[in-house]
Amino acid sequence: xxxxxxxxxxxxxxxxxxxxxxxxxxxxxxxxxxxxxxxxxxxxxxxxxxxxxxxxxxxxxxxxxxxxxxxxxxxxxxxxxxxxxxxxxxxxxxxxxxxxxxxxxxxxxxxxxxxxxxxxxxxxxxxxxxxxxxxxxxxxxxxxxxxxxxxxxxxxxxxxxxxxxxxxxxxxxxxxxxxxxxxxxxxxxxxxxxxxxxxxxxxxxxxxxxxxxxxxxxxxxxxxxxxxxxxxxxxxxxxxxxxxxxxxxxxxxxxxxxxxxxxxxxxxxxxxxxxxxxxxxxxxxxxxxxxxxxxxxxxxxxxxxxxxxxxxxxxxxxxxxxx
Numbered sequence: 001x002x003x004x005x006x007x008x009x010x011x012x013x014x015x016x017x018x019x020x021x022x023x024x025x026x027x028x029x030x031x032x033x034x035x036x037x038x039x040x041x042x043x044x045x046x047x048x049x050x051x052x053x054x055x056x057x058x059x060x061x062x063x064x065x066x067x068x069x070x071x072x073x074x075x076x077x078x079x080x081x082x083x084x085x086x087x088x089x090x091x092x093x094x095x096x097x098x099x100x101x102x103x104x105x106x107x108x109x110x111x112x113x114x115x116x117x118x119x120x121x122x123x124x125x126x127x128x129x130x131x132x133x134x135x136x137x138x139x140x141x142x143x144x145x146x147x148x149x150x151x152x153x154x155x156x157x158x159x160x161x162x163x164x165x166x167x168x169x170x171x172x173x174x175x176x177x178x179x180x181x182x183x184x185x186x187x188x189x190x191x192x193x194x195x196x197x198x199x200x201x202x203x204x205x206x207x208x209x210x211x212x213x214x215x216x217x218x219x220x221x222x223x224x225x226x227x228x229x230x231x232x233x234x235x236x237x238x239x240x241x242x243x244x245x246x247x248x249x250x251x252x253x254x255x256x257x258x259x260x261x262x263x264x265x266x267x268x269x270x271x272x273x274x275x276x277x278x279x280x281x282x283x284x285x286x287x288x289x290x291x292x293x294x295x296x297x298x299x300x301x302x303x304x305x306x307x308x309x310x311x312x313x314x315x316x317x318x319x320x321x322x323x
Contacts, residue, residue, distance in 0.1 A: 002286040004317055005032035006306070007214055007296035008059075011041035012233060015050030019058055021302040026063045028310035033059065034068035034100075034214070034294050039076070040107045042236040043257075044250050046300075053085050060093045067097055068212075070168055070186075072104030073148075074122070075112055079129035080153040083136035090159035098164040100186045100212075101130055103245075110248045119245065121147065123177070130165060130181050137162045164209065169198060170241065176201040184209030189216060189270065192288060199289050210291040217270040218298050219278060219305055227262055229299040230269045235260040238268045269298055275308060279316040286317065293317075 006025035008018050022033050037052035052069055060067055073079040082099075089097045103122035110116060117125065125147040132150055135142045139158040144150040167178030168186050175185060175198040185202045187195065199211055216237070218230035236253040237244070238260055247253055265271070270281050282293055297305040 001318055001321065002290055003031040003292040004282075004314055005034055005292055005294040006030045007294045008033055008035035008055075009046075009296060009298075010036050010050045010052055010055070011038050011048055012046045012298075012300050013302070014048050015055045018050065019055065019062070021306070022059050022065070023063055024303060025306050026065050028306050029314050030065070030295075030306075030310075032066040032068075032292065032294070033063075034070070034212075035059075037069050037071045038108055039111060041250050042107075042253050043233070044254055045232055046250075053089075056089060056097075057092075060089060060096060065096070068100060068166065068186075070100045070102060072102050072109065072126075073129040073133065074125040075104060075109040075114060078150075079132040079148055080136060080142070080150055082129070083133040083153075083155055086133070086163050087137055087155045087157060087159045090161070090163040091157050094159070095161060098166055098184075100166040100168040101126060101133070102168040105244060106246050106248050107250070107253070116246065119242070123174075127181060133165065134162075166209070166212065167202075169202075172197045172201045175199075175207070176205050178202065179205035179207035182207060182209065184212060186212035186214065188214045189268075189285065192284070195285075195288055211289055212292045212294065213285050213290040214294045214296055215270065215282065215285060216268060216296050216298055217278060217281075219271075219275070219308065220273060220299075223271075223273045226271050226273050227265075230265045230271050231260075231262065233300065234269050234298040235265050238264050275312040276316075278309070279313045282313065282317055287321075 008022050035052055038049045041049050073082045086099055103126045106116045128146050128148050132142055132144055136155045141154045142150050143152055164183040166184040166186050167182035169175040179202050218226045220226040236257040
């Protein structure tokens with residue numbers, strides 16, 4: 001049986017309300033949670049972007065859930081700072097915290113004023129950051145000169161156990177490359193064939209640990225309401241790379257998505273008024289071999305989604321075996 005988690009979208013919901021939402025999700029029976037880490041939302045209509053690390057401390061302290069965060073060390077964040085922040089959370093809440101370390105998006109990283117590197121450079125920078133973070137988590141003093149610079153850094157409160165460093169990937173190639181360093185793999189809903197390829201590329205190249213899937217979905221009692229929610233909140237997120245990597249601000253994403261319609265959004269968001277249909281879709285993802293499913297309802301009012309899925313969807317998923 002796959003663990004069923006709640007995705008906390010900082011870009012869409014204020015941090016105070018999002019804390020209440022994740023507490024409600026735990027009370028409703030969700031097993032875990034994960035969150036984004038943005039300084040810029042994907043759209044002005046989303047209109048939020050709380051600081052994930054402050055929020056994580058409050059969320060871990062006021063629930064019993066396991067939490068993950070998607071983070072990009074190397075530009076906006078120095079890797080020693082991420083090592084320090086993650087070590088503190090992992091020390092305070094042993095075994096309950098993991099992070100997915102990616103190469104980043106210009107919308108969040110451009111604020112430093114540094115040039116936005118090409119993808120391969122960003123990937124190599126990420127791998128340097130992962131090495132630095134692991135060495136710091138092991139308690140060593142780290143000096144490193146490369147695409148990132150570290151001088152005599154040390155974490156004095158060494159976490160035990162070490163937080164897992166998961167690889168976020170949206171392509172088969174990134175999944176394959178990540179197998180050399182990651183403690184697990186996380187991706188987002190895509191066609192089943194693509195997801196199978198990604199899992200195979202990761203596992204066949206020595207990838208260890210859990211496989212995690214974040215699923216974007218929209219539900220409402222009426223079909224047109226479910227469609228309207230997805231169009232309003234998530235039509236900026238239907239583009240293939242490099243667009244999501246390279247555009248710098250929410251206004252740019254709003255500009256390129258102005259003419260996106262229902263058919264295109266449905267390729268990125270599972271939209272249905274039927275809770276049984278959502279349960280079927282989620283069960284199919286679990287059967288592909290994912291150990292944890294994180295449900296991202298793309299609307300801003302999370303309470304109806306949490307309550308409806310807790311009553312009708314989660315019980316169905318508890319019976320689905322993991323492949």
